[in-house]
Amino acid sequence: xxxxxxxxxxxxxxxxxxxxxxxxxxxxxxxxxxxxxxxxxxxxxxxxxxxxxxxxxxxxxxxxxxxxxxxxxxxxxxxxxxxxxxxxxxxxxxxxxxxxxxxxxxxxxxxxxxxxxxxxxxxxxxxxxxxxxxxxxxxxxxxxxxxxxxxxxxxxxxxxxxxxxxxxxxxxxxxxxxxxxxxxxxxxxxxxxx
DNA sequence: CTCGGGATGCGT
DNA sequence: CGCATCCCGAGG
Numbered sequence: 485x486x487x488x489x490x491x492x493x494x495x496x497x498x499x500x501x502x503x504x505x506x507x508x509x510x511x512x513x514x515x516x517x518x519x520x521x522x523x524x525x526x527x528x529x530x531x532x533x534x535x536x537x538x539x540x541x542x543x544x545x546x547x548x549x550x551x552x553x554x555x556x557x558x559x560x561x562x563x564x565x566x567x568x569x570x571x572x573x574x575x576x577x578x579x580x581x582x583x584x585x586x587x588x589x590x591x592x593x594x595x596x597x598x599x600x601x602x603x604x605x606x607x608x609x610x611x612x613x614x615x616x617x618x619x620x621x622x623x624x625x626x627x628x629x630x631x632x633x634x635x636x637x638x639x640x641x642x643x644x645x646x647x648x649x650x651x652x653x654x655x656x657x658x659x660x661x662x663x664x665x666x667x668x669x670x671x672x673x674x675x676x677x678x
Numbered sequence: 679c680t681c682g683g684g685a686t687g688c689g690t
Numbered sequence: 691c692g693c694a695t696c697c698c699g700a701g702g
Binding site: 679680681682683684685686687688689690 | 691692693694695696698699700701702
């Protein structure tokens with residue numbers, strides 16, 4: 485049994501391979517629903533199930549940070565898929581994104597809400613809140629999500645319907661504000677903004 | 679609805 | 691350098 489032989493906190497065969505991230509961002513954003521986020525803090529795995537995401541498609545997407553081009557802040561977003569893009573917003577909240585598509589594309593998926601699974605304290609229904617619960621901050625910006633302490637994994641649980649809505653907080657983005665690039669699990673009690 | 683709070687990127 | 695702006699959350 486493989487779980488008996490692997491060391492605690494290391495990604496097992498359920499953890500998502502880089503090929504999962506290295507493809508169409510809208511597709512990845514939807515397939516991330518139901519997956520697990522794992523962050524091991526001082527040997528303790530904090531685990532949440534993703535129930536809400538948003539896709540940010542690239543420099544042509546006026547709501548994406550990468551629309552300002554490659555800057556020190558957005559460099560990770562233009563890097564290879566399967567890395568964490570973590571930034572501070574409004575001076576106090578962190579946001580966790582996963583980089584998608586081939587290197588140079590500049591796309592990512594924002595994780596907006598989690599259903600608590602293990603060792604999470606506090607609310608997880610919002611991008612800033614879930615970062616606080618997971619213990620994610622800018623020190624993890626650029627972290628490889630195929631690492632031993634911070635990774636995403638299959639949960640095994642499927643069988644939900646996906647709701648598609650406009651993204652939150654991007655009213656400034658013109659016609660891009662109306663695109664249905666926010667995805668969440670229908671009926672979840674942990675959505676950030678029902 | 680208001681407002682805190684700090685980094686960023688751009689104009690100067 | 692200044693400063694508008696920002697993928698938010700808590701409180702009224």
